[in-house]
Amino acid sequence: MDFPDVYKPRRTSTAVDIDGVMVGGNNPVVIQSMTNTDTADVAATTEQVLQLAHAGSELVRITVNDSKAAASVAKIRESLDRKNCAVPLIGDFHFNGHKLLTDHPECATALAKYRINPGNVGKGSKRDSQFAQMIELACEHNKAVRIGVNWGSLDQTLLAKLMDENAQLPEPHDAHDVMLETVIRSALDSAAEAEALGLPANKIILSCKMSVVQDLITVYRSLAERSDYALHLGLTEAGIGSKGIVASTAALGVLLNDGIGDTIRISLTPEPGADRTREVIVAQEILQTMGLRSFVPHVTACPGCGRTTSTFFQELAMQVQDFLRKQMPTWREQYHGVEDMSVAVMGCVVNGPGESKHANIGISLPGTGERPVAPVYEDGEKTLTLKGDAIADEFEDLIRQYVERTYKKKSA
Numbered sequence: 001m002d003f004p005d006v007y008k009p010r011r012t013s014t015a016v017d018i019d020g021v022m023v024g025g026n027n028p029v030v031i032q033s034m035t036n037t038d039t040a041d042v043a044a045t046t047e048q049v050l051q052l053a054h055a056g057s058e059l060v061r062i063t064v065n066d067s068k069a070a071a072s073v074a075k076i077r078e079s080l081d082r083k084n085c086a087v088p089l090i091g092d093f094h095f096n097g098h099k100l101l102t103d104h105p106e107c108a109t110a111l112a113k114y115r116i117n118p119g120n121v122g123k124g125s126k127r128d129s130q131f132a133q134m135i136e137l138a139c140e141h142n143k144a145v146r147i148g149v150n151w152g153s154l155d156q157t158l159l160a161k162l163m164d165e166n167a168q169l170p171e172p173h174d175a176h177d178v179m180l181e182t183v184i185r186s187a188l189d190s191a192a193e194a195e196a197l198g199l200p201a202n203k204i205i206l207s208c209k210m211s212v213v214q215d216l217i218t219v220y221r222s223l224a225e226r227s228d229y230a231l232h233l234g235l236t237e238a239g240i241g242s243k244g245i246v247a248s249t250a251a252l253g254v255l256l257n258d259g260i261g262d263t264i265r266i267s268l269t270p271e272p273g274a275d276r277t278r279e280v281i282v283a284q285e286i287l288q289t290m291g292l293r294s295f296v297p298h299v300t301a302c303p304g305c306g307r308t309t310s311t312f313f314q315e316l317a318m319q320v321q322d323f324l325r326k327q328m329p330t331w332r333e334q335y336h337g338v339e340d341m342s343v344a345v346m347g348c349v350v351n352g353p354g355e356s357k358h359a360n361i362g363i364s365l366p367g368t369g370e371r372p373v374a375p376v377y378e379d380g381e382k383t384l385t386l387k388g389d390a391i392a393d394e395f396e397d398l399i400r401q402y403v404e405r406t407y408k409k410k411s412a
Contacts, residue, residue, distance in 0.1 A: 011259040013230045014201045018144050019088040019112040021058050023205060023263045024230030028293050029256070030263040031283045032232070033057040034092070036276060039069035039076070046079040048276060053087040054329065055277035056284055056295055059263065061090040061115060064097070070104040077110040088112030090146070094120040094153075098133040108137055113144040113205075118190045119153040127157070131190070135197045145194065146205040146232055149186045151215070158182055158189070180215060183208045184222050191229060204229050205263070209236035213251040224260045233261040240269040245282055256290050297324045297341035300355055300362070307367040308347035316365065316392050317345040323396050327403075335407035343399065344377075353377070361402045363395050378402060 015025025023030050033052045037044040039062050049060045064070050077089060091111040093100065098121070101108045114134060122130035138145045149155075159182045166178045173181075187206045194204060206229045210216040216235055223231065235251045238244035248266045255261050264286070266279040284295040301317035302308070320343060331338045344359035346352035348367025356362025356377040363386070365374045374386045376398060386394050 011224050012228065013262055014204075014228050016144050016202055016205055016230050018059060018090075020086070021088055021112075023059075023232075027262070029261055029287055030058045031056060031280060031287070032059040032061060032090070032263050032265040033276070033280050033283075034061040034265065034267075035063070036270070039063050039065070040072050042072050042075045042079060045072070046076050046083075049076065049080060049087065049089070050083060050085055051275075051277055052280055053085050055280040057087065057277075057280045059090055059113075060087050061092050061265075064091040064093055064100055064107065064111075066096075067100065067103065070100040070107040073104070074106040074110040090115055093117075093134070095122075097121070098130040098137075101134060101137045108141050108143070111143065113146060114138055115146045115148050116190075117148050117150055117153055118186045119150060119155045124157070128193075131193065132197055135194045135199050138203065139198045144203045144205065145199060146207060147187055147190045147194065148207040148209065148232070149183050149190075150236060151183060151208075151210045152236070154179070154182060155186045158186055180219055180222075183210070183219055184226070187223065188227060191227070201229060205232050206230070207232040207234065209234055209267075211235065211237045213247055216251045217254050220255050220260050221258065224258075230262040231260060232263045232265070234265040234267050236267055238267045238269070241271060244268040248282065249286055252286055253290060256286070256292060294339040296328050296339060297343050297360075299324065300342065300344040300346075300359060302347045302351060302355070304347055307350065309368045313345060313347035313365040316363075316395070319392055320345055320395070320399070323399070327400075331403060331407075334410060335403060336410060338403055338407045341403070341407075357381075360406070361399055363391075365391075 013024040015027060016023045021030060035045055035048045037048050039045050045062060052060050064073060073091065089111050090113040092115045094117055097116060116134055121127055135145065159179065162178050162182050166172045187208050191204050191206060195201060206223065206227065208219045208223055210219060213235065220231065220233065233252050233255055235248045238248045252264055264283055266282045268279045268282065270276060287293040288295055299317065299321045304314065342359040344356045344362030346355050346362065346364045349370055352364030353375065356364045357380045360379060362377045363374050366372050372387060374391055375382050376384050376386060
């Protein structure tokens with residue numbers, strides 16, 4: 001009997017050290033996020049970076065768009081250091097990065113990586129000299145660079161050149177295909193130029209951000225075939241709410257399953273008043289669902305049906321998930337492997353006991369018309385039965401006890 005091949009090796013890429021965070025090589029896929037505060041507001045930006053880092057972002061990008069922002073970067077770094085937050089900061093530059101990095105050497109030093117967009121680095125004859133200036137500054141300060149091509153700010157000179165070349169072919173390609181090739185060529189040509197200027201491959205990360213799922217998949221598959229550079233994944237302008245989450249998951253899930261991608265960002269448009277950390281949580285959930293990393297114990301909960309007309313199991317599932325996420329920063333510091341724990345919160349007798357037995361710890365709540373009791377299972381064995389009005393709090397206590405009893409404590 002032939003069994004399906006469930007293992008897909010990661011694509012081999014060059015490892016890049018970003019102030020101690022390793023991207024590429026055989027290292028786990030790294031999560032990145034970006035602030036949306038005014039970088040010149042040191043207090044607000046520091047606070048949002050802290051929130052993103054606390055949520056699990058391992059790299060945080062900040063906008064550096066003018067002199068005030070550039071002058072604030074070192075202050076933000078110092079403030080983070082005072083608060084014992086070592087998350088590397090990435091400077092997002094467009095149009096004037098060469099000038100800002102030159103005029104503010106403390107900014108160039110404080111950042112761990114520079115993000116350069118080839119389409120926005122300069123126009124005409126200025127493009128090459130301004131790109132070279134940024135690369136030379138990266139070499140001088142020993143910084144990594146992400147060469148980030150964006151569909152919405154494509155290098156128009158390169159596009160015109162490739163369109164002209166395509167028009168001369170006996171059978172020209174579709175204009176859309178030429179545009180996709182322009183995105184890829186912009187990244188690869190810029191990386192080759194950076195290496196020629198002295199920036200080694202182990203300081204270069206490439207990205208080609210698209211807003212259409214199939215285009216992103218096409219571009220990154222080609223980019224992966226044609227280079228060994230570490231790759232940053234992200235669907236740009238993904239959208240708001242479920243649309244942005246679904247689109248990002250669809251695109252990144254395919255590429256990650258192909259072994260493509262060394263660092264990711266989920267570019268969600270925040271809903272009014274929503275927490276910026278949502279993009280970090282979605283990135284974690286994608287990687288955990290793909291089986292690439294573990295961040296928070298996995299909660300299995302049934303979708304509900306006519307057997308579960310009570311909302312209690314839904315409320316308990318949400319409460320348990322929130323409880324685990326809140327506990328994880330502390331547990332991660334104290335226990336080895338707790339992020340791999342699985343928890344089941346089930347709503348009736350049909351699948352409840354079975355799923356609970358498969359989890360490290362699970363509870364099977366009574367469905368409509370069933371006896372008002374909730375058996376608890378630990379590592380496949382029924383340990384006790386809960387009933388009454390305090391089931392939620394009692395189950396949280398049991399999870400806490402299970403962690404303390406099961407996972408090895410880290411040495412102080």
